[in-house]
Amino acid sequence: MNRVEGTADVKLLECTNPAKNKWRIRWDIQEQDNGGVNYMEHEFDHKPCKDEIRHTVIDWINHHTDNIILSGFVWNGMNVWLSQENQFNYKVAYDLAVQTLGTSLPVTFKFGTDNEPYYYKFSSIEQLKDFYTKAALHIQTTLEECWKAKDSFNLDLYQ
Secondary structure, three states: OEEEEEOOOOOOEEEEEOOOOEEEEEEEEEEOOOOOEEEEEEEEOOOOOHHHHHHHHHHHHHHHHHHHHHHOEEEOOEEEOOOHHHHHHHHHHHHHHHHOOOOOOOEEEEEEOOOOEEEEEEOOHHHHHHHHHHHHHHHHHHHHHHHHHHHHOOHHHOO
16 A cells, blocks of 8 residues: 555546556545645555455555554644553543542653653643543544544445
8 A cells, every 4th residue: 555646537446557457446535735636545466346445445544543543642742652551551640640639640651752752740630631631532533533434435436
């Protein structure tokens, strides 16, 4: 799978080399300022059936969603890595702070990247609540966009 640039009238399903039976499917077509488009593309060594097309596109949507959840959240200008482990740790810290009325604070988390880490100390429930609720909202919004993308995928256009 590759993201490529092309023209706005790109075909979603196309035989690109009849002699070698090479076929390409395209999706996630995004208009650019210059009038062109970019899109995801995958090549098959045969004409793909509807199930193969659907599986390829839905699998990409799932992976794309996972990547946005994992690395697409920024809080107070800091990139936050939302791995499953980190999500769990953030929830535990928030729940414990709420349950203990803040006596479990302060708690420090590492944000940013390995090359540019930021260590942030949460000293109040309000700070931690702001962070945790925004992280949860990022995850929920991203999942809703994923569901919408899956629901709007029209397999009938690949004929």
